[in-house]
Amino acid sequence: MPDPADLPSVAVAIRPEECVQRIPGDLDGDCQLDAYEVCMLGGHGHDVCECVENGGNMDVCVTEQNCEKLKDMLDPNKADIVPELENLKNAVNPNGEVGVLFKKNNGTYTNADIPPTNTPNVPITSGGDTYGAAHTHPTFGGFPMFTWADVYVLANLYNNAATDVKNEVTFMMVGKETNLSAEASVYALVIEDIEALNAALSSDLFNIVTLGKTLNQSSSLEKIIEVLVDAQNLSYGGDNEAEFLSEFSGHGIKLFKAENDLSNWKELEYNPALNSVFENPCN
Numbered sequence: 612m613p614d615p616a617d618l619p620s621v622a623v624a625i626r627p628e629e630c631v632q633r634i635p636g637d638l639d640g641d642c643q644l645d646a647y648e649v650c651m652l653g654g655h656g657h658d659v660c661e662c663v664e665n666g667g668n669m670d671v672c673v674t675e676q677n678c679e680k681l682k683d684m685l686d687p688n689k690a691d692i693v694p695e696l697e698n699l700k701n702a703v704n705p706n707g708e709v710g711v712l713f714k715k716n717n718g719t720y721t722n723a724d725i726p727p728t729n730t731p732n733v734p735i736t737s738g739g740d741t742y743g744a745a746h747t748h749p750t751f752g753g754f755p756m757f758t759w760a761d762v763y764v765l766a767n768l769y770n771n772a773a774t775d776v777k778n779e780v781t782f783m784m785v786g787k788e789t790n791l792s793a794e795a796s797v798y799a800l801v802i803e804d805i806e807a808l809n810a811a812l813s814s815d816l817f818n819i820v821t822l823g824k825t826l827n828q829s830s831s832l833e834k835i836i837e838v839l840v841d842a843q844n845l846s847y848g849g850d851n852e853a854e855f856l857s858e859f860s861g862h863g864i865k866l867f868k869a870e871n872d873l874s875n876w877k878e879l880e881y882n883p884a885l886n887s888v889f890e891n892p893c894n
Contacts, residue, residue: 653804658778673865674878677801678893680779681867681876684713684743690720693873696745699785700795703747708733710746715776732760735782737767742776744768745783747795755786755796756851757866759815759839762859765800766808797869799876807863815839852888856881867893 630642636652637644644652650660650669658679662672684690695711702709710725710733725733725746731753735744744764748755765782772780780802787795802808819839820826826835843858856866856879867876868890877892 653806673803674891675894677865677867677878678876680801681781681799682893684781685869685873685875690715692722692745695722696783696785696797696869696873699745699747700797702727703785703787703795704749705751706731706749708747708749710735710744712736712741713743713745713781714740715742715779716740735764735768737764738771739773740776741768742772742779743781743783745785745797748784748786750787753786754844754851755784755788756855757782757784757798757800759843760836762800762808762862762864763812763836765802765864766805766812769802769805770809794871796871797873799867799869801865801867802863803865804863807861811859811862850886850888852879853881853886856888857883857886 630640632642633640634642634644636648638648638651639645645664647660647664650663651657659669659672659676662675663669684692687693690713692711692713699709699711707727707729708731709727712723712725712735714721714723725735725744727733731749733746735746761782761784765780768782769777769780781799783797783799785795785797787793816832816835816839819835819842820828820830826838852866852868860881860883866879868879869876875893877890880889880891881887882889
């Protein structure tokens with residue numbers, strides 16, 4: 612019998628246990644979720660999830676990506692929406708609204724004006740290559756902050772957008788206080804967690820129908836949203852930024868405000884203990 616030490620060595624490949632049942636969100640088929648896949652499953656884009664995979668903190672990665680996205684919109688070599696925002700700042704009026712749609716097709720950015728109205732609302736269409744929009748709020752009969760209906764529009768913009776523009780979705784509002792000589796402010800909403808946003812909006816609709824004395828199961832969506840917005844209007848009256856961030860703290864969204872000269876953005880964060888809003892400028 613030969614000495615085992617004299618036998619030639621043989622490499623043995625040991626196959627891992629076969630992955631027979633894929634997990635939702637398992638992109639590489641290894642039957643487990645890594646940091647990147649968990650992040651993608653949460654509705655975040657490639658850039659955010661790559662940042663997380665490389666060891667970044669989720670909140671920091673999301674903020675950095677949102678800042679980059681919004682700064683790209685101001686960049687004259689990219690989306691270049693500054694002229695559109697300047698026009699909207701000058702178009703704020705006592706009664707009606709006006710807006711603009713932001714589109715991107717095969718890497719090319721375009722904008723489409725929305726005709727002005729004489730009412731405190733303007734139609735925002737969603738779907739396809741539309742990745743965002745901006746609109747004004749009237750100085751009378753409204754206030755310079757997003758409404759519940761605006762947050763609902765943000766969700767529709769994302770849910771109906773083409774896959775390749777979903778990560779760029781944003782909804783902007785331009786408004787100012789009753790003083791017509793005051794300079795208009797520009798705000799932007801972005802989505803942090805689309806699943807949380809959709810769930811929160813559904814809950815809001817259900818609760819207002821259940822608790823609202825003027826609504827029932829056969830009430831139209833338009834009527835339900837009208838009641839939600841009216842309730843919001845009644846509850847506001849002080850610091851609109853703080854009140855909005857407090858009311859929508861569980862909706863999976865982030866609020867940004869542009870510098871007056873539209874050169875940069877800052878994220879607005881609410882501290883409930885101090886009932887104050889802190890500004891974090893984008894780098």
